[in-house]
Amino acid sequence: MKPYGKLSQEELSELLGILTRRDPSVLLGPAIGEDAAIVDLGDKVLVTHSDPITGASELAGWLSVHVVANDIATRGVKPSWLVTTLLLPQTFSREQLKKLASQIRSAADEIDATVIGGHTEITPGLDRPIIITTAFGVGEKEKFFTTSGGRDGDLLVATKDAALEGTSIIATDFHDKLLGKIDKSILENAKNFIHEISVVKEALTAAQVHGVHAMHDATEGGILAAALEIAYASRLSVVLYEEKIPLRRETAQICRALGLDALGLISSGTLLIAVQPESAPILIERLQKEGVKATIIGEFKKNGHSLLVKKTGEKIEIGLPIAEELWKLF
Template sequence: MPGKVSPDDLLTHVFGRTGETDETVIQGPAEGEDAAAIDWPGGTLVVSSDPISLAASQVGTLGVHIACNDVAASGADPRWLTVVLLLPADADSAALEAITTDLDTAAREVGASIVGGHSEYVDALERPLLSLTAMGATDSFVPTGGAEPGDRVILTKAAGLEGTAILAADFGDDLDVPEEIRDRALSFFEEISVASDARILREHATAMHDPTEGGVTAGLLEVGRASDVRLEIDREAIPIRSETRVLCAAAGVDPLTIFGSGALLGTVPADDCEACLEAFADAGLEAAEIGVVREGPAGLDIDGESVEGPITDGLYPLWSAADEDEDEDEDEDVVQGADTD
């Protein structure tokens, strides 16, 4: 099954193999930490890399926002991007035009400059593969692993926004969902950035995290494990939009375990929670208190039930099934076209 490398494998094979020790590294590779922090003359340089390979629609837009979200969720404003774009060998210039136009538009939206990268055509690919590195500067780095017992847990916007838009774009034709709901769900692509959310939340947060693969559930578990605390979450308190509920029900997936970009998780001291939520309301942005941070074994409880990882994103089986159907159709075409004389 595709998905992130497990925490155990990261610990065994990745985190101990990071080259030379550098005293300027404030935050290096660690479970749940999506960005590095490096001491430099301008303050703290935040760096994050992210790929996007399965979504068929708006990969350029998603790629920019997903990479920049990790920088924003660390307390920095995204400023620079490098892009690696690999295209299937049979892709035409129209595909390149569409992706690079989306990259340019999305970068302008977040105020970032694309400063370099690499592009090529690859025989082995069936769909575009995009990988971006985002960088930004801050005077106050906010880690994933900063949550403290007693903090309150906040979620901005709603769960599953990215996953909902992907369901509408990539699978909508196969789901029994009214067209107007699909159209509204597609508009969620316009809400993937959390830069505005982070500028408010970082003024109060002890920890911030961008829930991506595995959705809000995976994001919460990563905060708990990275912070060595236990998050107690009320599922009913988690905002879920009606479009998400309808599309997820039709696809048979959990809204809390599909790609969650567009929302931002944070923990804030209890005394700051009301002021933080008021700041979001004043800015016209959605945010909700969904739980509390406790001492105890590192991890996550939702409605009193322990959540064990790793979390597999609910969209992966849908993509796998779609690929299998496509292969079967190709095999059938070969058989029907065979010379049987």
């Protein structure tokens, strides 16, 4: 039986080989590690991407907007329009549907985006809603970014803290299971991390800094997977320093209680940025002026294996795929 989460690189490569065809208007199509497709519109580009929400229930509507909007923003483009598909279990009530719709509308308003269409249905075999959202944005043809833009010697900057999304999902959906293991105030604080999962502001800020070469949203598989995906797409290796990766005490306590690795826990809200060394201080200063914490957590190299340098100094070789820690709870 296959594990939950992303397909292996071999399976995904085979799938892409079947699905894709050459089209000169497609400047960037489907590829491992890339966040969104880019289509030539003449002097502009259309940026689009789809994402499902499958591992959360209480926060599903809110997440569905921000997770996909983040992928548009990593291209340096503002997400403007959303198409939402709601696949609902038979037990889903009208009140639950209204709550879901309110979350979607609230999240869309927060980033100034508009829901322009979609589909709804009651789907057999589900025990929780599945929400699939497609986002669109239009940007300048000469000013977009890709995951594959990383360069040898670039530093890796992370915004905010690791595993914000995963921490919030666990504190919300597994609240009762954690009571008695984790102080209630810690769980309440952790639930509020959901309000920090948008990276739209920091991505659009970073896009204006000279020397930024690539951006990637840390989603499934957390910071480990996102860093490796930049490296893979850019044909580089990455060295991550565990002691430099920012982690909140709420995340540390919850992961310790459940036996999870925070670095492999879904981490929307953390934007990873590949930037040339001389531009890193400027980038960090610009982000801090916007109220966004930013930390150098690693570096990219042309040769060698990708490594995680533990706090003890031990060097562990890492590679794709990274199993998503959240799925261990299901």
